Amino acid sequence: MSRIADAAVAAVGTRFRLHGRGLDGLDCVGLVALALRADGYAGAVPTGYSLRGGDWGLLDRVLVRVATAEPGDVLLMAAGPGQVHLGIRTAAGFVHADAALRRVVERPGMPPWPLIGVWRMGV
Template sequence: MPGERAVAAARAALGVRFRLHGRSIEGLAEGLDCIGLAALALRAEGFEGTVPSGYALRSGDAGRVGAAIEALGLVPAAEPRPGDLLLFKAGPGQLHFAIQAEAGVIHADAMLRRVVERPGLPWPVIGRWRLARGD
């Protein structure tokens, strides 16, 4: 089923420490941030694009972020599905990515300092995307 590999990859990272600009996809030893976790999950689904780096922790331009996601080949999704990439408004000027799970989200939590799974949608969803592949 589409999205299963993304959720499985994100779950395999549960407990990995949070690190801003964390991209240690192969070993996970150095840690992940929300974009690193998103890249890990999307690569499990076949994504081959390059993820951004060098961004600020607070960069609240959701339109610019959405355009960048779509430029990578992801398409907006109306109906929720496990494996979707979610963009949240986590606070003033703060955007945050997570992977949709069956009953919640998997994300790199800066406050808890690790990748966690939590029930429900913890913040307002301002975007939802998935890989374009006709399913």
Template sequence: MRRGDAAARAARALVGARFRLHGRDPATGLDCVGVAAAALGCPAPADYAMRTGDADRAAMALAAAGLGRVAHGAPGDVVLMRSGPGQLHLAVLTDSGMIHADASLRRVVERPGAPPWPVIGAWRGEKEG
């Protein structure tokens, strides 16, 4: 089994968890960073603001967590998107869409289809091919 498949399955298990800014525990709530960290089993930074347009800093944080940038995302990869002016967002790709912490719905959801926001890049665990 490809590690990405396991990460996508782990992300899918988080669907329904409530949203909480800087949340790291599915029992108490997750934000998009918490979803990505839990799905991939990697560390999550705590020193970030909800609003930031600094994609380079986000890319450095993904690399520091042990993820490598890839040309094209696949299930289990993390995508960094620009979800609005001055706002970045992470999601975990699945075979049918993406899983992310939706602040407006106040929970982790699976959204079918392509990401609805411009994708800045995709990252995967370094041990994957």
């Protein structure tokens, strides 16, 4: 697997915390930042956003958009009306910070939500 996917899987069980950026609590943005740092990303991470909306152009500025998801890729999903959600593809499925379950989890297969796009480090 990739270092990004490995870091995401290692975070499984971490509690959910809106705007969380460490192993004391993560949201979906914090989870992606934590995983990308395992592969050398040292850039800015968005803060102060709400649960709905947001500027996802940052993904295009730091990652490369790809057509199909492989382990370690960042997934952007439409989780609800006006609500987007991030996750990391793994060999078994995907890891995401689940607000309803209040923790980071790995789910088998592809996400149940519509996939907006897929990004990869350093293609």
